[in-house]
Amino acid sequence: MASGRQVVGEKNRTTAIVPLRVTSADDAEEIDDPRLSDVDEWGRSERTRALARAIYDPLYTKWFRAEWEGLEKIPAAGGALLVANHAGAIPSDAPVIMHGIEKELGRPIYGLADYFFRSVPVVGTLWARSGGVSARPANAYRLLKEQNQLALVFPEGTKGPSKSYTDRYQLRRFGRGGFVEIAMRAGVPVIPIAVVGSEEAMPVLFRLPTLAKALGVPYVPVTANLLAMGPLGVILPFPAKFKLRVLDPVRFDVPPDQDRYSKSRIMEESEGIRTQLQEAVYDMLRDRRSVWFG
């Protein structure tokens, strides 16, 4: 028992007595916290992220040759919810955006995705260590409002990457507009990012719904990569040129922390952001001369 602590009733007894230290808020001394790793409460580890960035950087710079436009619209501090269009069987847009923002802006970003990933051994752990968080409203609120972080979400969900190549660059429905509601509640802007290149990186030819059901996964795609490269095509995307355009932040003129927000307003804003993204994608496609060289 450390000296100097005020212990109530000190007597020798056969068993140790709990030191009922009388504490006040003022003398809150620094208590010992012998952590060994840098894993945060989300499971993200900056060391793992740095390693992942080192491995991914050649893919980002040499393979996809990612090119950003309007990066300055993403704030250097404070919470913001980034939303983007989502495509490609194993979507490359998520790592490209996360890598790009951490590399160019030097601030961490958390990627929100279906909690299904958490239940996959190894993948779930790696996903969490590299900044993946399950897309629950409570999680997004905690990240954006209480911790002032950047979070990335794909409002199309699995409907985006599971669509076939014939539907390329046709944005799916934006869920039920949950991302707008969370941004309103957290009082942060939504920043749309239009991505071009992800569709061609891993085009979905068709899906195997029966197999997906049997495996308990959202979808099982048969990709062009698989046909062209065999087993390697499961993980290796085609070197499509990636272009990303950050659109103007959308701010909602509503007070934060309300219990409820107008559903019609939410749907209207959500549809508005979807239209903006769709327009931006079309605009970028109009300027694109080659899938591979931009």
Place this chain on the structure above:
Amino acid sequence: MSYRVLVTGADTFWGGRMIQALENDPSIDVILGIGTHAPSVPFERAEFVRSDQNYSILNRIVKATQVDTILHTFMITNSATVPRRAMHEINVIGTMNLLAAAGAAGSSVRHIVVKSSTLVYGSAASDPNTFQEDTVRTSPVRNSVERALVEAEGLVRDFSEDNPATKVTVLRFANVLGTHLTTPISRNLARPVCPAIFGFDPLLQFLEEDDVVRALVHVTRGGIPGLYNVAGDGRLPWSEVASICGTRLIPVSPFSPLKIRPLGRVFDLPAELEDLLRYGRGVDTRRFASTGFTYTSTSAGAVRKFIRSVRLRRQSGRTPASYTYEHDVEQFFRHSPSIVGTGDV
């Protein structure tokens, strides 16, 4: 203000420690311990009454002693210690009878403190990162200990709605580690090898055993009502817990619980740990901190304190002194007219 306190589970680890802690508080006049077996630690001035596990005599005790505070520590949070049936009897029927006695007409009880566990939130992939006190669990109840605790808490909630004049406190404690307590987690961590579910490295929160007692004393003395999560600051991955403890993780198959069951016996893995070792659990402790409580250890600090005590025990060969309760001796010291001093040797 003076108190007359009744502590349930006086024969258990937590009940015994609570009574010892309360005995040091001169503002508490009367301490009564009830339990099914003889107490395992000596009490100085607390009276011990033996009862069956669902407290059929509690009504009479409460009436006769006019206690104003009940400290309900006898809640099983570890399914390995008792059979399934007994767990229901203790957690659900025991709590029900206790509340019935406390809520009887003309009852003297003004404050009930219940020791619960963060097990009531469960552990699943669909969980939020952090459970607030009012977050409802996302997964159905999957094992007997969680079911018993959820049911018992439901009874407590009903009681507090029906008896607004009685203060009700429920503390949900995270996994506890400490110098004296033995749990399936502590047994695993004290061994040279320790199970992990392959491909999962969940984030866990721990609480030092002294902080459990301090938290219960804090709400009892302060008369603080409400529902609170109690857990040390910070969360750490299971792999980090293992490396602080210097134990090697042995991965077991993640795919079939059937494959884990036999291993469960080897490794001491009760059902409630299987999900925890997959998905972990995080709770928000800000509400309890706002009542003025401060912890002596963080999560990582609790793990280190625990393993240091294990190392000391291992190397010095010292085990805690044991104590045998002798009814006649205790009665003699408390009630004989010949006693003039405290009887301390």
